[in-house]
Amino acid sequence: MVDDGSTPAPEIPAVPPKAVTSRRHDLTDVSHVEFATFYQAEMPRLVLSLIRCWPNKNDAEEAAQRAFALLFEQWDNVTYPRAWLRTVAFRSLLKLPVKSESSLGGREQPDALDPSAHVEHREEQHAVLSALHKLPLTQRQVFALHYDKFKTCEIAEILNMKEAAVRQNLVRARAALKGLLGLT
DSSP: OOOOSOSOOOOOOSSOOHHHHSOOOSTTSHHHHHHHHHHHHHHHHHHHHHHHHOSOHHHHHHHHHHHHHHHHHTGGGOSOHHHHHHHHHHHHHHTSOOOOOOSOTTTTOOSSSOHHHHHHHHHHHHHHHHHHHHSOHHHHHHHHHHHTTOOHHHHHHHHTOOHHHHHHHHHHHHHHHHHHHTOO
């Protein structure tokens, strides 16, 4: 059909429909962009930290995801999100039964190594994680947080213990790891 101009044009509303004007929670909000950036940077670190403390990789990943979901709900109110995440994730892991499953799962493997060096690296990684998992839970947590570059006072706050206890557990963890790995 040819429009000869006699048919009136449909009315275009002056105000967009309500669904369009309602505030949506998407990445246009600055705090959501900050959270997404933080998530991308911190999620792998958190999972690796949890794997150092817990023998089951899947449990560690789930605990990290749960902690991030809770953090998202409280993002604007949390002052120290890295410490907060670890506290929440550790507590989540403590509620789980320990399963015996390899926690390596292909994480942190060098890409540029030849096949024999790759196998050797994986065996060393497995030996270190196995030794870590033989330590008492508190020593594993202290060691993992120290490895993640948290200060003694921050570790004490995260684990709700005194700084002296953190230092003592770190000394004991290092000594035990040296013994378990055959290092002198």
